[in-house]
Amino acid sequence: MKTLLTILLMITFTTSINAQSYSKEESSNKEIITKAFHDWNKGTGNFFDLLTDDMHWEITGSTPYSRVYTSKQQFLEEVIIPLNQKLKVKIKPSVRNIFADHDMVIALWDGEAIALDGKPYRSSYSWYMKMKNGRITDVVAFLDGIEFTDIMKRIQVN
Numbered sequence: 001m002k003t004l005l006t007i008l009l010m011i012t013f014t015t016s017i018n019a020q021s022y023s024k025e026e027s028s029n030k031e032i033i034t035k036a037f038h039d040w041n042k043g044t045g046n047f048f049d050l051l052t053d054d055m056h057w058e059i060t061g062s063t064p065y066s067r068v069y070t071s072k073q074q075f076l077e078e079v080i081i082p083l084n085q086k087l088k089v090k091i092k093p094s095v096r097n098i099f100a101d102h103d104m105v106i107a108l109w110d111g112e113a114i115a116l117d118g119k120p121y122r123s124s125y126s127w128y129m130k131m132k133n134g135r136i137t138d139v140v141a142f143l144d145g146i147e148f149t150d151i152m153k154r155i156q157v158n
Helices: 002-042 072-085 145-154
Strands: 051-059 087-101 104-115 120-132 135-143
Touching (some): 002 087, 002 120, 072 087, 120 145
Antiparallel strands (some): 087 104, 120 135
């Protein structure tokens, strides 16, 4: 009986420690992402600095841009830089909510910008970001594919 009680106490203690470490990890990851969005909104930071060099970024849907990008460089060169070149006023994020569960952080946010032709660019996003050591390693991104494809095809830059 004494052995059983000792085992139960050890399991309870270990579970308590694991729960505390997860909540600290969740809190830390959520804080990192929250700060990155805040800095992006204020124009004082680059959200994409959080990406690891070998990250995977999946754009869902059936647009010409819907696929998995297998590195930070590829994603920036094929998506972010071309999009930014088409904007007169860069995207300003407005976060609706940020959720954290272990190493996963989910951000639901709206972005608004002005294209070079003066038309607004507005899209809602949901990013599912896997974190490791305070950096983003994997993302599944949901966005308005019609709006995104429109601006990418409508605005031609040299």
